[in-house]
Amino acid sequence: MVSIRAESLVKKMGHxxxxxxxxxxxxxxxxxxxxxxxxxxxxxxxRTIMGLLRPDxxxxxxxxxxxxxxxxxxxxxxAYMPQRQSLYPDLSSLEHLEFFRDLYxxxxxxxxxxxxxxxxxxxxxxxxxxxxxxxxGGMYKKLxxxxxxLQSPTVVILDEPTNGVDxxxxxxxxxxxxxxxxxxxxxxxxxxxxxxxERCGKVHLMEAGRMLAxxxxxxxxxxxxxxxxxxxxxxxxxxxx
Numbered sequence: 657m658v659s660i661r662a663e664s665l666v667k668k669m670g671h672x673x674x675x676x677x678x679x680x681x682x683x684x685x686x687x688x689x690x691x692x693x694x695x696x697x698x699x700x701x702x703r704t705i706m707g708l709l710r711p712d713x714x715x716x717x718x719x720x721x722x723x724x725x726x727x728x729x730x731x732x733x734x735a736y737m738p739q740r741q742s743l744y745p746d747l748s749s750l751e752h753l754e755f756f757r758d759l760y761x762x763x764x765x766x767x768x769x770x771x772x773x774x775x776x777x778x779x780x781x782x783x784x785x786x787x788x789x790x791x792x793g794g795m796y797k798k799l800x801x802x803x804x805x806l807q808s809p810t811v812v813i814l815d816e817p818t819n820g821v822d823x824x825x826x827x828x829x830x831x832x833x834x835x836x837x838x839x840x841x842x843x844x845x846x847x848x849x850x851x852x853x854e855r856c857g858k859v860h861l862m863e864a865g866r867m868l869a870x871x872x873x874x875x876x877x878x879x880x881x882x883x884x885x886x887x888x889x890x891x892x893x894x895x896x897x
Contacts, residue, residue, distance in 0.1 A: 658719065658720055659681065659683050659684045659718075660717070662704070662717075664713065665701070665714035666711060666714055667704060675700055675714075675865050678701060678862075678866065680870055683842070684811075684841075685837065686842065686843070686857040687836075687845065687855075687856050688844045688845070688857065688859075689845055689846075689847060689855070689873075690844065690845065690862060691850070691853045691885060693863065695864070696864065697864070698816075699815055702813055702844065732807075734809055734810075735807060737817055739816045743796065745789025749784045749799050750785060752802075756807075774805060775802070794826070797817055798828070798829065801817065801829070810842065812841055830852070833845065851884075851885075853885040856873060859871065859873050861876065876888075
């Protein structure tokens with residue numbers, strides 16, 4: 657099982673502190689939510705723990721079964737779904753899966769049952785021959801998730817995967833994420849939708865590059881005497897003005 661720890665991360669984008677002394681833990685086998693408004697630093701934190709950005713200060717620690725290991729040992733186990741998907745509009749769902757099979761060099765005897773399982777879980781079996789450019793927003797996001805899961809990762813990091821998706825597809829997407837937790841996978845999801853925060857096992861609340869609070873959703877709300885995360889952030893906005 658893989659866990660990730662961020663220790664005093666600092667990352668500047670020009671004169672702006674995208675991350676300001678961020679320390680937090682992402683335990684394996686749990687669904688973590690990075691919650692905060694646009695510009696909170698969620699994407700920067702995700703890219704830093706993925707190794708796509710180098711911090712100006714601080715470090716990221718990767719733990720494999722409790723042992724401190726280099727990123728190189730963990731990276732093959734990680735799947736990343738960026739905020740903006742770059743799927744090929746002319747390729748069908750099935751052709752995308754075959755493309756990533758070749759990319760990950762997955763043997764056919766492993767690929768076939770995994771492909772069929774993912775198509776069933778995402779309910780895209782009847783749409784496997786439809787070009788990605790003609791899928792609905794929700795189906796498009798689920799195709800992106802399928803491509804990320806094809807290599808059977810133990811860490812899945814998703815940057816605002818439900819942004820712009822209709823409510824029904826959002827619910828179906830979260831059901832897929834819950835299924836991953838049952839397999840012991842570490843899932844990190846960023847979102848600006850406050851209602852999605854309570855669906856997480858642990859939330860990490862961010863604002864202006866800082867970690868405000870973290871923990872089990874209801875415990876965080878009770879500690880702040882707030883009924884919802886929307887109320888939590890609205891209060892902060894009122895104080896800052």
